[in-house]
Amino acid sequence: MSSTDRPSSSPDHEPAAHQPPPAAPDRPLSRRTLGRLAAVSAGVGLTAATAPASADTAATGGRTVRERPFRAAVHRRAPRPNILFILADDLGWADLSCYGSPHIRTPHLDRLARQGVRFTDAYAGSSTCSPTRFSLYTGRFPGRTPGGLHEPIPGGSTAGLPADHPTLASLLRDAGYATALIGKWHCGYLPDHSPTKSGWDTFFGNLGGALEYYSKLGLTGEYDLYEGEVGHQDLRYYTRIITERAAEYVGRDHDRPWLLNLNFTTPHWPWIAEGDTAESARLTRLIKEGGRGVLNHRDGGSLAKYRELVEDLDRSVGEVLTALRRSGQEENTLVVFASDNGGERFSHQWPLSGEKFTLLEGGIRVPTIVRWPARIDGGAQVSHEPVYTPDWTATLLETAGARPDRAYPLDGTSLAGYLLRGEALPDRNLFWRVRGERALRRGDWKYHRDQQGRDHLFDIADDPREQADKAAREPKVLNALRTAWEETDATLLPYPKG
Known part of the structure; x- marks a missing residue:
């Protein structure tokens, strides 16, 4: 899909920030409910240059949306779903307009939230990249494996996810799913580690923790774009490349259910937006000259540049979701959108303290949205239940009818009973x-x-x-x-x- 075909941000698609509604009139507000209302409204009750929204509505971009407490549509049934798990990189809790960003507009993710469930108290499995990915791929705490002890895995390390460890992909593949990973892996380097060694049928993306968006030079200074385990040359803007690949994958005529892990590097540093070719060339030259820490981009970035990156992420997600809708598979595709950890230098975290690398809320609480039209009602539902990354592994396995390996027990709790059958989550x-x-x-x-x-x-x-x-x-x-x-x-x- 060309750039001219990408979904627009026209008024018809303007975002709407969300607020938790008041409790039902026949039940008084509990202290816990009051606390949660205060916590969420503190984060999303204001929009840029506007007055506070009311307790049950919020206005952004000229639209007002009323949220409602999550309630499972227990009457619905559907075949095993396709699974599209979209992971942003270093996206902060309040960096989306539906989470209260005062200056970033994310109409496509806002629409996804209106069509499904937005979680206010969702967390990453860790406060850094690769440990969270370990927790998603294995459903277990990062500290269960030696590779998960690296926070994160550094460039050139021999550590990684063992090829014989069961993963979300390998277990779903055994249950009859096609599996693909597009984008950032960051769970180990070749020759010992790669997605295709850990259960994904196909892989297209980067192995390391960061790369320069045009040259594809990674943390070690080496080229880091692979198809399978073979280098793939493409010097276009990285987000465009993986968005095209993902749109093509979800648009295929699949003969069985599929799992796609779509892992963007956006908005992770370096702060290179599409079109920033001069800055890209400068960083590339410094990397080739042997400069250390060049990709950390300590001399670059700004709030305006960060906004460009996040809004480009939103448009890219919109492009993939458009391809999914046009393929006729939207109804029975379970979409999860989340971030791998809290935000960094330019993120909007209010009212949370801390950021990436810390275990304060700003380091681990992340935006999380779930949509499955065949089984989950839309209508801007909101959930305040505390959930985190390894829960999604358990949830997706149960939903797909796949069994965990008893030798590697999961640390997450399946949310399927809560989301699909109206069951209360256990105390945990x-x-x-x-x-x-x-x-x-x-x-x-x-x-x-x-x-x-x-x-x-x-x-x-x-x-x-x-x-x-x-x-x-x-x-x-x-x-x-x-x-x-x-x-x-x-x-x-x-x-x-x-």
Whole structure:
């Protein structure tokens, strides 16, 4: 599809920010509900140069949308779905207009949210790229495998996802699915690691954690665009290339259900938007001259440039979804959109604290949208249930009728009962560990140990910004969550010393 065929951002497709609706009139607002309303409205209650929206509506781009609490459409039935899992790279929690960005417009993702379910309390499996991808591909904590201990896997490392470890792709392939990964892999380098060694029938994309968008030079300074395990030469803008590939894949006449992991590098640094060929040439020259850390682009980027990247991501997702609709497969395709971790330098995170690399909310809470027309009602539904990356692995396996390998038990909880059958999610812990930092969420409570070794306790519903430390006031809660964290940690591999 050419650039002139790409979906427009015309007024008919303008975004609409979302707000949680009030509780039903026959049920008083609980403290938990009030806390969640406060947390979400703090993030999305304002649009650029407008007054606050009301409690049950929000206006963006001239449109007003009323959200409603999620309710499963239990009467619906459908065959096993196709699965399109779209992963953005370093996209912050409030970087989409439907999550409250005051200056970025994302009409296609906003429409996706209106057609499905938007999660306000969804989290990544880690605060960095490759560990989250480990948790998605395996459904297990990153610390279950040596490769997952790297935060993230550095360029040229020999670490990676073991080829014999069951993955979402290998388990779905065994259940009769076609499997493809397009875009960023970041779970190990050749010759030992690649998507085609871990269950994906086809792969087109980059193996490393970042690349220059035109030259395709990666963190090691080597060319990093592959088809399968063979280098593929294409010096056009990277987001265009993988968008075209993804649109072609979903538009095919498939003879069986399929899984497509579509992993954008947008809006990860370097801050190169389409058309920035002079800056691309400068960075490419510095890389070839042996410069270190060039792709981190510490001397580049801006809020305006970041907006370009995110809005291009939105248009690209729109192009793929348009191809899906035109193929006639939209109705029975389960689409999940998420980010691999919280935002970085130019992200809009309000009201959250922290960013990528930390276990504060801004480092791990991410925008997450789910749509499956055949089984999930649209109408701008919103869910405040805490969920995170390994849950989606368990959910997709159950939905597709695939069985996990008993030798590698999942750490995520399937959301299929909640999303499709109206079942309540069980009480459980959401667990995170990075080197020197720890976190665990149970209900509205979050336990956090910072890099200085200090323990904190936050009521996330009332205090999403994590400023009111309840550790001294609630010692029993603190001790219970700390003990739960330590019990889980004891089952994981230790970090290498040094």
